Amino acid sequence: MLAIPDEQDVRLRAGLIAGDEPTLAEVYDTYGPVVYGMALQVTGDRGAAEDIAQEVFVDLWRRPERFDPHRAPLRGWLMLIARRRGIDWIRRRGTQERVRQAAVTDPPPALVEDDVLASTARKQVRRAIADLPAPHRQAILLAYYRGLTYREVARTLNIPEGTAKWRLRNGLRRIGEQLRAEGLTYD
Structure with a gap:
C-alpha cells in the first residue's frame, strides 16, 4: 500500500x-x-x-x-x-x-586417526567448493571464509541481496549433496 x-x-x-x-x-x-x-x-x-x-x-x-x-x-x-x-x-x-573462545581453548590431544579423517574431510569440502559454479563459489568464500553477512556479500559482488541469499543457500545445498555422494556424513 x-x-x-x-x-x-x-x-x-x-x-x-x-x-x-x-x-x-x-x-x-x-x-x-x-x-x-x-x-x-x-x-x-x-x-x-x-x-x-x-x-x-x-x-x-x-x-x-x-x-x-x-x-x-x-x-x-x-x-x-x-x-x-x-x-x-x-x-x-x-x-x-x-571463534575467539574456540581458539583460546586448548583442544584435547587428538588421535592420529582423527587428524587423518579431519584432513580428508577438509579436502572433500575444498573440492566441493571448487566444483561450484563461480558465482556460488564467490558467495560461499565471502560468507564462510571472510565472515561477511549476506548483505555484505551482495554489496561486494554488486548483486541484489536476494540473489546473494539464493547463491549461498544453493551453494550449500550443492556442497552437501556432493559430500553425501562421496560418503561424508556430518552431524
Whole structure:
C-alpha cells in the first residue's frame, strides 16, 4: 500500500539522487541523532553505533533511489536500516567471540586417526567448493571464509541481496549433496 509522501521527504530524495551534498548534510543533521540512538540501543556499544550511523548515511548517499517516500517516511526508513545493521553487528560479534573462545581453548590431544579423517574431510569440502559454479563459489568464500553477512556479500559482488541469499543457500545445498555422494556424513 502506497502512502501519501511527505513533501520534505520527496524533496530530500530528489536532492540526494541529484548528488546534492547540502541535502545530505541536511538529512544527516536532521536524522543523525536518531539513527545513532537506534544503533546504540540495539548494540549497546558507542563505537559500533557511530560506525553503523556512518554506514547508514554513506549507503543513503551512494544509493538514494532505495528510499521511496511513497512507501515509508525517511526517518522510519533510516531507523529501520540502522536497526538491521545493529542486529547484523551483534550477530557478527557473537560469531567472532565464539571463534575467539574456540581458539583460546586448548583442544584435547587428538588421535592420529582423527587428524587423518579431519584432513580428508577438509579436502572433500575444498573440492566441493571448487566444483561450484563461480558465482556460488564467490558467495560461499565471502560468507564462510571472510565472515561477511549476506548483505555484505551482495554489496561486494554488486548483486541484489536476494540473489546473494539464493547463491549461498544453493551453494550449500550443492556442497552437501556432493559430500553425501562421496560418503561424508556430518552431524
